[in-house]
Amino acid sequence: MVSTTLPAASTAPPDTKESRFVFKVAIAATMGALAFGYDTGVISGALPFMSAPPETGGLGLNPLTEGLVTSALVFGAAFGSLMAGTLSDKYGRRTTLLGLSLVFLIGVLGTTFAPSVAMMVVMRFVLGLAVGGASATVPVFIAEMAGPSRRARLVSQNELMIVSGQLIAYILNAALAHFSGSPHVWRYMLAIAAVPAVLLGLGMLLVPASPRWLASKNRMREARAVLEKIRSSDRQVEKELAEMVQLNKIEHEQAGWSAVLGTPWIRKLLWIGVGLGFVAQFTGVNAFMYFTPIILTSTGLGTNAALTATIGNGVVAVIATFIGIWLIGKLGRRQMLLSGLGFVIASQAALGAVLLFMSDGLLKSYAALACILCFLLFMQMLISPVYWLLMSELFPMHLRGVLTGTAVACQWVFNGLVALLFPLAMAQFGSATFFIFAGINVLSLIFVATCLPETKGRSLEGLEKYLEKELRA
Structure with missing residues (x-):
């Protein structure tokens, strides 16, 4: 068991110079997260139109090809996060994000103009490479630019942009479906994703490389120049440079997977990172995001009303993430995760009871929707922002890209497993599926309580x- 003692949080006064510049960097980088959110959310509105026969503007999707089109992005994201982790360690976070903006654009254009199902699946996989790459690289880049006192809230903006992208997708899907009479409306839905992709590329042209990555390549003069832009005093600059130099002396003796496999405490960190991906995905969050209309129509609610409720999911997720960003600067990571899992377990048990014991009708539909929205409130407020923050904090500098990429890739695999297994579980177990999720999350709560160290309030070098x-103890 690891120590649970909280280190003292920084009480330094706001740093205007650092705040302004790093905030601009965070906005530029999180265009990747906005594209990530939009691309994962838009498919729910595009699929019904893509399922129309080719002669009426669709692709003639059937249940099998619907699954292939949807899941291609998830599996592409798993590969993308792995590849981006290695590339970001070798070529830098900024350069990797610049390349990913091009992959985003290729994927968007490919899906927009796809003439066949096969081409759509291939292009959704390409888009997934960019989504996964951004999910692994953006939090690390922001964390390495931010100081300890701002790291939590700036990295948490990544989650805010993801859920904002999903909400924008839900709203635009509904608006385009209502106002556009074109049979090709699904192509317009998909094409809008080009906007954040272009903004990501332009943003990366205007920001510097990560000083910590530059230092890991012994480019200390360039690292100093970047630090002088984002830190308010020479004392801060010298302190961080000294820590980087000290770590470099140790870390350049270790490289790649040999360092991971041969160093027990780093192996433990990787397993913790993988375990956190399981915790985040087996809350069942994406089962709710993907299948809320199906859950609600099973209670007797009409299809249009159920689709409208999906917008409610997006609104609650955005509001909850705003609250989470405020809380994350005040509370410890462990405290937020443990509290969030407790509320998630209660919400899932309540939903299972509503579906199992209440008679079909409007009251049951509203009760089920209330349980789902409560689940999303606590999930997006207390768990999702903390997951992405921990992915930016846990791993040592010389292996941060590859280990973050590996852990996030596993998270995408868990995402795909939940999306694949949830419909099968509902068909086999019905409402009891949510009690199964609750049981899994009890195990997740035990894992967090016994295995996760607290990371709040330390510089990345001090945290390492x-x-x-802690893990050698």
Whole structure:
């Protein structure tokens, strides 16, 4: 069991110079997260139109090809996060994000103009490469630019942009479906994703490379120049540079997977990162995001009303993430995760009871929707922002890209497993599926309580030393 003692949080006054510049960097980088959110949300509105026969403007999708089109992005994301982790360690976070903006654009154009199902599946996979790459690279880039006192809230903006992208997708899907009479309306839905892709590329042209990555390549003069832009005092610059130099002396003796496999405490960190991906996905969050209309129509609610409720999911997720960003600067990571899992377990048990014991009708539909929205409120407020923050904090500098990429890739695999297994579980177990999720999350709560170190309030270099000491104990 690891120590649960919270280190003292920074009480330094706001740093205007650092705040302004790093905030601009965060906005530029999180265009990748906005594209990530939009691309994962838009498919729910596009699929019904894509399922129309080719002669009426669709692609003639059947249940099998619907699954292939939907899941291609998830599996592409798993590969993309793995590849981006290695590339970002070798070529830098900024350069990797610049390349990913091009992959985003290729994927968007490919899906928009896809003439066949096969081409759509291939292009959704390409789009997934960019989505996964951004999910692994953006939090690391922001964390390495931000100081300890701002890291939590700036990295958490990544989650805010993801859920904002999903909400924008839900709203635009509904608006285009209502106002456009074109049989090709699904192509317009998909084409809008080009906007954040272009903004990501333009943004990366205007920001510097990560000083920590530059230092890992012994480019100390360039690292100093970047730090002087984002830190308010020479004392801060010298302190961070000294920590980077000290770590480099140790870390350049270790490289790649040999360092992971041969270093027990780093192996433990990787397993914790993979475990956190399981925790985040087996809450069942994407089962709710993908299948809320199906859950609600099973209670007797009409199809149009159920689709409208999906917008409610997006609204609650955005509001909850705003609250989570505020809380994350005040509370410990472990405290937020444990509290969030407790509320998630209660919401899932309540939903299972509503579906199992209440008679079909409007009251049952509203009760089920209330349980789903409560689940999403606590999930997006207390769990999702903390997951992405921890992915930016846990791993040592010389292996941060590859380990973050590996952990996030596993998270995408868990995402795909939930999306694949949830309909089968509903068909086999019915409402009891949600009690199964609740049971899984009890195990997740135990994992967090016994295995996760607290990371709040330390610089990335100080955190690395702290984690090594904790996990070697």
